[in-house]
Amino acid sequence: MTGGVEAGEGGASAEGRASSEARVAVVTGAGRGIGRAVAVMLAAQGVDVVAVDLGLDGAEETAALVRNHGRRAIALKADVALDPDVEALFAAVREEFGRLDILVNNAGITRDALLAKLTEHDWDLVVDVNLKSVFLCCRHAVALLRESGEGRIVNLSSATGQMGNVGQVNYAAAKAGVIGVTKTLGKELARWNITVNAVAPGFIETAMTEAVPEKVRTMLLESVPLRRAGSPDDVANAVCFLASDAAAYVTGQVLAVNGGMYV
Ligand SMILES: NC(=O)c1ccc[n+]([C@@H]2O[C@H](COP(=O)([O-])OP(=O)(O)OC[C@H]3O[C@@H](n4cnc5c(N)ncnc54)[C@H](O)[C@@H]3O)[C@@H](O)[C@H]2O)c1
Numbered sequence: 547m548t549g550g551v552e553a554g555e556g557g558a559s560a561e562g563r564a565s566s567e568a569r570v571a572v573v574t575g576a577g578r579g580i581g582r583a584v585a586v587m588l589a590a591q592g593v594d595v596v597a598v599d600l601g602l603d604g605a606e607e608t609a610a611l612v613r614n615h616g617r618r619a620i621a622l623k624a625d626v627a628l629d630p631d632v633e634a635l636f637a638a639v640r641e642e643f644g645r646l647d648i649l650v651n652n653a654g655i656t657r658d659a660l661l662a663k664l665t666e667h668d669w670d671l672v673v674d675v676n677l678k679s680v681f682l683c684c685r686h687a688v689a690l691l692r693e694s695g696e697g698r699i700v701n702l703s704s705a706t707g708q709m710g711n712v713g714q715v716n717y718a719a720a721k722a723g724v725i726g727v728t729k730t731l732g733k734e735l736a737r738w739n740i741t742v743n744a745v746a747p748g749f750i751e752t753a754m755t756e757a758v759p760e761k762v763r764t765m766l767l768e769s770v771p772l773r774r775a776g777s778p779d780d781v782a783n784a785v786c787f788l789a790s791d792a793a794a795y796v797t798g799q800v801l802a803v804n805g806g807m808y809v
Pocket residue numbers: 574575576577578579580581598599600601604624625626627651652653654655675702703704705746747748749750751752753754755
């Protein structure tokens with residue numbers, strides 16, 4: 547939707563209401579895959595969660611999983627590539643929770659094509675959803691994160707952004723851009739004790755990689771020293787570490803979660 551966010555049912559009156567001390571996280575693209583794994587793992591570690599997605603159904607399912615851990619959760623429908631949606635999203639976070647401690651910029655898409663066949667539309671779409679969204683969410687989240695006194699931003703990059711990949715020039719550019727944003731904001735936001743780090747996954751089993759043809763999948767996995775695809779939980783573990791107190795002195799870094807692939 548444009549120009550606003552839509553809240554899922556049961557949001558503000560969710561079961562398991564947190565104490566005022568509980569940390570609050572916004573996870574974008576939380577309706578499935580890595581975002582859902584991150585939201586649920588954060589909840590297991592005592593964090594309340596705002597699950598944001600283009601699809602409200604998926605976000606609501608994730609919010610229900612968070613509540614199973616006794617944490618408070620709301621589901622919000624928003625397109626994180628659109629400034630009015632992002633503005634409304636963080637206004638809703640202030641309204642519902644009054645605080646924000648962790649922002650996980652996870653929403654992402656691919657539209658793969660070789661250079662000659664890549665349309666301007668698919669270049670813009672992929673760059674907007676994977677990269678511009680990180681800028682927009684950071685910009686609107688920063689006031690709340692400053693107030694928390696110890697903010698955490700974790701951005702999802704990709705091995706593709708580190709080493710390039712045939713047929714993914716739009717996605718590689720966007721994910722490399724995420725690394726530039728991470729390194730820059732790591733320096734810029736440090737004065738407010740906000741850390742900014744990125745996780746760069748390799749080949750992870752989610753809906754995003756389901757369409758990869760068997761031949762390509764086999765070839766990709768042969769380049770992984772650990773000889774398997776990663777799981778959403780493999781990535782969530784790294785995100786949760788960077789969002790935790792244990793990572794208080796880590797900022798501007800990129801943590802590769804790729805089974806040992808050379809990047
Ligand atoms: N799966 C992999 O192998 C892999 C590898 C490297 C990096 N990543 C990155 O990890 C992140 C999560 O990937 P995944 O595999 O879980 O993907 P996924 O496609 O399974 O889930 C992505 C979620 O983001 C949501 N989304 C898409 N566009 C959105 C928008 N404009 N606004 C709000 N929500 C939006 C989708 O609805 C979906 O629920 C992405 O940033 C992706 O680029 C994934």
